Amino acid sequence: MVPANQWIKIKAPATVANMVCGFDILGFAVNNPYDEMEMRWMERNSNEPSITIINIDTYQLPTDPEKNVAGAALYALLEEYEALKNGNAKIKFEIKINKLIKPGSGVGSSAASSAGAVVGANYLLGNIFSKDDLVRFAMNGEKIASGVKHADNIAPCIFGGVTLVRSIFPLEIVALPSPQLHVTIVHPQIEVRTSDARSILRQQVQLKDAIKQWGNIAGLVAGLMKSDYDLIGRSLEDVIIEPVRSILIPGFDELKLRCKQAGALGGGISGSGPSIFMLSKTKDIAEAVEKEMNQLYESIGLPHHTYVTTINQAGVEITE
Amino acid sequence: MVPANQWIKIKAPATVANMVCGFDILGFAVNNPYDEMEMRWMERNSNEPSITIINIDTYQLPTDPEKNVAGAALYALLEEYEALKNGNAKIKFEIKINKLIKPGSGVGSSAASSAGAVVGANYLLGNIFSKDDLVRFAMNGEKIASGVKHADNIAPCIFGGVTLVRSIFPLEIVALPSPQLHVTIVHPQIEVRTSDARSILRQQVQLKDAIKQWGNIAGLVAGLMKSDYDLIGRSLEDVIIEPVRSILIPGFDELKLRCKQAGALGGGISGSGPSIFMLSKTKDIAEAVEKEMNQLYESIGLPHHTYVTTINQAGVEITE
Numbered sequence: 196m197v198p199a200n201q202w203i204k205i206k207a208p209a210t211v212a213n214m215v216c217g218f219d220i221l222g223f224a225v226n227n228p229y230d231e232m233e234m235r236w237m238e239r240n241s242n243e244p245s246i247t248i249i250n251i252d253t254y255q256l257p258t259d260p261e262k263n264v265a266g267a268a269l270y271a272l273l274e275e276y277e278a279l280k281n282g283n284a285k286i287k288f289e290i291k292i293n294k295l296i297k298p299g300s301g302v303g304s305s306a307a308s309s310a311g312a313v314v315g316a317n318y319l320l321g322n323i324f325s326k327d328d329l330v331r332f333a334m335n336g337e338k339i340a341s342g343v344k345h346a347d348n349i350a351p352c353i354f355g356g357v358t359l360v361r362s363i364f365p366l367e368i369v370a371l372p373s374p375q376l377h378v379t380i381v382h383p384q385i386e387v388r389t390s391d392a393r394s395i396l397r398q399q400v401q402l403k404d405a406i407k408q409w410g411n412i413a414g415l416v417a418g419l420m421k422s423d424y425d426l427i428g429r430s431l432e433d434v435i436i437e438p439v440r441s442i443l444i445p446g447f448d449e450l451k452l453r454c455k456q457a458g459a460l461g462g463g464i465s466g467s468g469p470s471i472f473m474l475s476k477t478k479d480i481a482e483a484v485e486k487e488m489n490q491l492y493e494s495i496g497l498p499h500h501t502y503v504t505t506i507n508q509a510g511v512e513i514t515e
Numbered sequence: 516m517v518p519a520n521q522w523i524k525i526k527a528p529a530t531v532a533n534m535v536c537g538f539d540i541l542g543f544a545v546n547n548p549y550d551e552m553e554m555r556w557m558e559r560n561s562n563e564p565s566i567t568i569i570n571i572d573t574y575q576l577p578t579d580p581e582k583n584v585a586g587a588a589l590y591a592l593l594e595e596y597e598a599l600k601n602g603n604a605k606i607k608f609e610i611k612i613n614k615l616i617k618p619g620s621g622v623g624s625s626a627a628s629s630a631g632a633v634v635g636a637n638y639l640l641g642n643i644f645s646k647d648d649l650v651r652f653a654m655n656g657e658k659i660a661s662g663v664k665h666a667d668n669i670a671p672c673i674f675g676g677v678t679l680v681r682s683i684f685p686l687e688i689v690a691l692p693s694p695q696l697h698v699t700i701v702h703p704q705i706e707v708r709t710s711d712a713r714s715i716l717r718q719q720v721q722l723k724d725a726i727k728q729w730g731n732i733a734g735l736v737a738g739l740m741k742s743d744y745d746l747i748g749r750s751l752e753d754v755i756i757e758p759v760r761s762i763l764i765p766g767f768d769e770l771k772l773r774c775k776q777a778g779a780l781g782g783g784i785s786g787s788g789p790s791i792f793m794l795s796k797t798k799d800i801a802e803a804v805e806k807e808m809n810q811l812y813e814s815i816g817l818p819h820h821t822y823v824t825t826i827n828q829a830g831v832e833i834t835e
Contacts, residue, residue: 220730361734361750362727369737369746402718405725405755407682409732410540414681416736417689426689430681435725 196321197236203318204515205232207311208355208507209296210303211378212347212466215431216411220360222303222351224507225378230307231293232265234315239287245273246287252294264305264336265290265312271332272313276320288316297500300382301470306348307511309336314353314511329353331366341389348466355510357419374422376506377481379459381450381488382470384498387443392467395439404434424460424476431461431474444469446491453487478503516641517556523638524835525552527631528675528827529616530623531698531792532667535751535783536731540680542623542671544827545698550627551613552585554635559607565593566607572614584625584656585610585632591652592633596640608636617820620702621790626668627831629656634673634831649673651686661709668786675830677739694742696826697801699779701770701808702790704818707763712787715759724754744780744796751781751794764789766811773807798823 197203207230214221239245246260246269260266269288277284290312296304313332317324324332330353334344350358350368359369411430418426441447441464454462454473458480462473471488475481485501492499517523527550534541559565566580566589580586589608597604610632616624633652637644644652650673654664670678670688679689720728731750738746761767761784774782774793778800782793791808795801805821812819 217729217733219726220733359730359733359737361730361746367734367749369734371737396722398722399719400722400725402716402720402755405720405728406539408725409537409729410679410681412729413537413540413679413732413736414687414689416733417679417691417740420737420740426681429687435722 197319199237200235202233202235203315203513205234205311205315205511206230206514207232207307207314207511208352210306210348210351211380211472212303213436213464214357214415215433215437215461215463216408216415217359218433218436219345219347221357221412221415222347223357223373224351224355224510225302225380225502225504226507227502227504228296228302230296230304230311232311232315233291234288234312234319236286236288236316236319239285241285243287246270247289249289249291250294251291254294254298256294256298262339264339265292265308267339268309268313268333268336269316271335272316272324275328275332276323279323288319290315297382299386301387301464301466301468302380302382303348303352303466305336305340306333306352309333310349310352311511312336315513318513326353327366327368330368341393343393351510353510355508356506359416371416371419373419373506374424377475377478378504378506379454379473379475379481379484379488380465380470380502380504381485381492382500383445383492385445385469387468389467392440392443396436397439400435407434427474428460431463433463437463440464440468444471445497446495447471450488450491453491454484457483457487459484517639519557520555522553522555523635523833525554525631525635525831526550526834527552527627527634527831528672530626530668530671531700532623532786533756533784534677534735535753535757535781536728536735537679538753538756539665539667541677541732541735542667543677543693544671544675544830545622545700545822545824546827547822547824548616548622550616550624550631552631552635553611554632554639555609556606556636556639557609559605561605563607566590567609569609569611570614571611574614574618576614576618582659584659585612585628587659588629588633588653588656589636591655592636592644595648595652596643599643608639610635617702619706621707621784621786621788622700622702623668623672623786625656625660626653626672629653630669630672631831632656635833638833646673647686647688650688661713663713671830673830675828676826679736691736691739693739693826694744697795697798698824698826699774699793699795699801699804699808700785700790700822700824701812702820703765703812705765705789707788709787712760712763716756717759720755727754747794748780751783753783757783760784760788764791765817766815767791770808770811773811774804777803777807779804
């Protein structure tokens with residue numbers, strides 16, 4: 196257990212959920228962007244709040260811990276911690292959040308806060324919880340952010356690498372090995388609300404489309420585990436979600452086409468968008484892909500950010 | 516190229532399609548039962564038939580090569596062979612089929628004939644076609660048998676082991692590594708026509724069920740490739756096809772329950788049934804599972820056969 200009052204520093208990576216064909220089940224972490232946090236624990240008197248949140252960025256996210264995703268995740272952890280200690284351990288957390296992952300960009304900004312907070316808290320308390328427990332706690336943050344307890348950003352944020360959420364109830368995360376992959380992300384500065392991106396989906400799908408989709412999912416998992424880049428590329432196809440959601444993202448089809456012509460293995464919408472990601476075999480290709488993204492969005496005058504990065508294998512890290 | 520008139524012997528394994536959650540995409544070959552064939556090639560005069568089929572079993576399957584699955588597969592191969600030779604190679608095949616896999620049992624009887632025939636023909640001709648080509652030819656046999664050009668039995672029969680049909684058009688087969696698995700199969704002596712088993716399926720599925728299914732497919736592929744038996748077992752769950760098709764098979768739910776209680780990892784309907792398969796970690800468990808199957812079907816007075824076998828890694832073999 197880290198001594199009371201001693202600050203630790205935390206680095207929580209951005210994540211790409213869905214991974215094209217793996218809607219709600221696949222995701223991976225990236226090395227850039229990431230959130231930074233500082234955190235400490237102290238003993239708590241019975242009339243004190245158990246969580247204090249200090250935002251040191253400019254996004255003006257709620258500091259009321261019941262409305263803040265990190266707060267909701269920490270409450271879930273604290274409740275279980277105090278139950279484990281039979282109510283004899285009254286503690287409180289202070290957390291400073293420097294959000295470098297823009298909220299609403301579709302690369303797991305809320306997941307980074309939730310996951311970073313519970314991994315940090317667990318470290319302070321002597322790592323008493325498993326990674327599966329931490330995912331479970333952090334999912335309470337996702338519920339605040341999007342109304343749904345989903346784990347497809349939380350899981351890769353905590354485990355690092357590529358993760359499969361085989362089942363939500365009961366929760367089962369499977370870490371999937373992957374070869375070196377370079378990731379290019381573009382964030383067009385438009386707003387796509389996760390709840391809107393969910394509500395436009397059809398609740399029924401054609402069996403023949405579902406079969407195509409599970410062929411691609413199986414192909415993607417096999418490709419990652421065999422380090423077969425071409426198989427990964429061919430499997431990055433989504434016949435169910437992308438055709439519906441991509442209409443919310445300006446220039447999507449053209450962008451995807453140009454990125455693949457520039458050598459990308461494939462890619463698609465990151466989470467529920469608006470960010471788009473592409474996977475490439477080399478850094479040079481990932482940079483050529485970034486150039487295509489910049490050119491396209493400059494030509495239509497859409498403000499945007501890009502990142503060229505790699506898959507993050509570590510997940511949330513305690514850096515100090 | 517094998518000299519003209521010289522007979523070769525062929526062994527073509529039974530196969531289990533779907534593998535519970537992988538409807539139309541996954542399948543594996545088993546070491547028992549299997550079909551035996553003999554085959555030779557000869558030069559052909561222009562007025563002679565190019566394929567002669569001799570059945571040496573008692574099933575009275577058609578010997579007209581246009582109506583016989585092996586014949587249809589061989590026609591497809593011959594057409595491409597003669598085109599490759601610019602029409603200068605006129606040859607004919609004679610094939611004797613000893614069917615040991617009962618037609619209609621749901622363990623790839625038609626696939627074994629089609630796949631065995633084209634692998635044999637390819638061997639006679641000096642192995643000029645790839646395995647992917649052979650799958651393509653053999654699918655013509657499946658079209659005769661069930662009306663649909665599916666590859667989920669053909670692929671494991673030709674490749675051996677566990678296979679993924681990532682895509683049918685264009686055809687892409689991915690061989691999946693798997694750990695040692697013991698297989699118990701029970702064939703209750705009832706008739707389930709593949710076309711009936713297809714027609715009762717709903718053409719639309721709930722998105723939430725599709726998501727569960729692709730979690731399990733990804734889990735099964737990862738479990739096979741990681742040799743994680745528990746993950747394989749947990750992933751052998753089908754929320755879409757089995758609930759509909761299992762009503763065609765007497766005692767299905769009870770049988771599955773008892774087999775799992777006896778230690779099976781999991782299992783389900785083989786192909787479109789009526790056979791049921793179970794996977795186990797050891798031979799002892801596979802035999803205990805067989806005992807449960809026998810007891811249940813004896814108690815309800817249903818004639819049946821059982822097999823205790825293992826996954827066949829070789830696919831169709833030339834034995835002489």
